[in-house]
Amino acid sequence: MRTHSGPIAEGSKPTLSMKEQRERLPIAQGRDALIREIRENDVTVLVGETGSEIPQYLLEAGIAGDGMIAVTQPRKVAATSLATRVATEQGVALGSLVGYSVRFDEASSSSTRIKYVTDGMLVRELLSDEALSKYSVIIIDEAHERTLRTDLLLANLKTIQKKRNGDPEGSRSSRTGKEKARVERRNPLKVVIMSATLDAEKFSKYYGNAKVFQADYVDSAMRTFFQIHIDQTPGDVLIFLPGQEDIENLEKTIQLFAKRLPAQTPGVAIYPMYAALPPSQQSAIFLPAPHGMRKCILATNIAETSITIPGIKYVIDTGKCKEKRYLSRDSGTGFDTLLTKDITQSSAMQRAGRAGREGPGFCFRLFTEDAYHSMPLSAEPEIRRVTLTSSLLQLKCLGQDLETLEFIDKPDPDSIASALSTLYLLGALDDTKSLTPLGRQMAHFPLEPSYARALLASFSHSCPSDVISLLSVLSTSSKLYVDTTSNREEAAESRRKFRAGSGDHVTLLNVLRAYEEVKEQVKGKERKEWCKAQFLNERCLNEALEIRSQLRGVCERFQLDWRDSVGEQKQGGDEAILQSMLAGLVNQAAFLQADGSYKQIMGPETIKIHPSSSLCDKKVPAIIYDELVYTSHIYARGVSAISRSALQELAVFRRRET
């Protein structure tokens, strides 16, 4: 196993529109932060970047002033080919704005601002100009290779910076103060060290704890991929990314750049992989890539443990993942967060181990060794991360308690308070925190307590059959709607016919009703076609039907007749179903505010309706929702409109709470 990172050695096919293209790519996103970092620091250590983009950024941002930017490379061929590539990207002739200088070969002129040189060449220049005064920025690429000439250069640059930039700690006060310091800084030198991950800290310490800048991980994943693609032997590549959005972005950029590779370079076959991907596309990753192409899989941590993809030779690990975590409120109105975080050490090892199961393998980690050591060893136990409502109800049935039971890791007191509050609101616990008969009955259903409560409430609204069907769909483990960003519009359009005015809950019910009709009328293959045409996951629908018969079975055991249904009566029917749901979703309700956002009825948060909801952009006085997830905003998902009269029923709960 080897960890390293470096430049894309070969250039792309000359295309004048490339610069334009590049600017429209997501690559440009991390750029501003990077510029700021270099502007503010005399020395910057850059991790996971390569020497082709940075000098162009710096020049465009005016950081080089009137001086030149030198980019050093350990090898001549890299210096010349990078210069060629960058000149092409800038749309200029080689040797004008962008040039190079290596032994026996030079392409530069008085107008040259970015010059690619071998490190040996720059060492030689020291002999004629000790301060390297014509350069205002020197970028040391491939610093981790630690060639003798690079090390010589690094030592000299330290001295040169003291002379040209002034010594921040030492001599400034002993001289004539401010004026002298200003004079000294007239031609300051910026040093940018591009290094592979593991060595970054060493360079930083050498330069008095210089700032280490971690490049954007999607961007560096792309660069690392092309470096492998161009420099390394054939073999499949697996890239770990946190989520669907990053995967889709990276897929686009790789595809764009792959098109511009020289004709002799093999093509790239990209396979995205994440749980929400339609099953047919998921299975594609197990097929061999088309002849002569390199297979590149972009995956979430689904490829870390759940699935094993054979034949992976190279792994690129961004070191990031998404983590779902419950943020408790003792009122029970907390919400889930779904944010990008650093992975754990065990996860990093697991990811590295995905390479080379059938032969030698390589892992390229886009994080430093220090970063690795500051990662937690392993994931925090679930008891610390998730809502405990369901477990608390079960413990209560066993005569036990979250507060008194001795756990390996104690649950968070807020989380316990949140669970207690929710169960009390649902009527599962009384005001002495004791289990009620209702609570015991709820616990018999294999459902979240809120859904169990909704199920039981449906009997008084004469619609248990409908609510049980709905809850079955809500309880499935897989996703019902299968769509990706590209076909999202089309998928939404084809499912429009299921849409209910009241919102997502009855819409789901309509989908299941429609599937049942189709199931009665047509056979397997046609049924499959039907699901595909509506962008529905048939496995999910069948799972829902299984759950439904289980739930009906539980009802029967308790002599509850589940057959009542609102049937086809539209208006009143929806109302009855949502009234039942409301009984379970008591603290999952919000009301409309003047600015169009919604505010939790029992909690403090302002929330938005998730864009995937049929009620998104619709203004209704009040809503109930299945879940609240904080990503870029606090989004409510699975949303239905509730009436004012329903809202009044909530007021009863609120009074009881106080």
Added chain:
DNA sequence: GAGCACTGC
């Protein structure tokens, strides 16, 4: 204007 992965009943 947008979803990490599991599991159990």
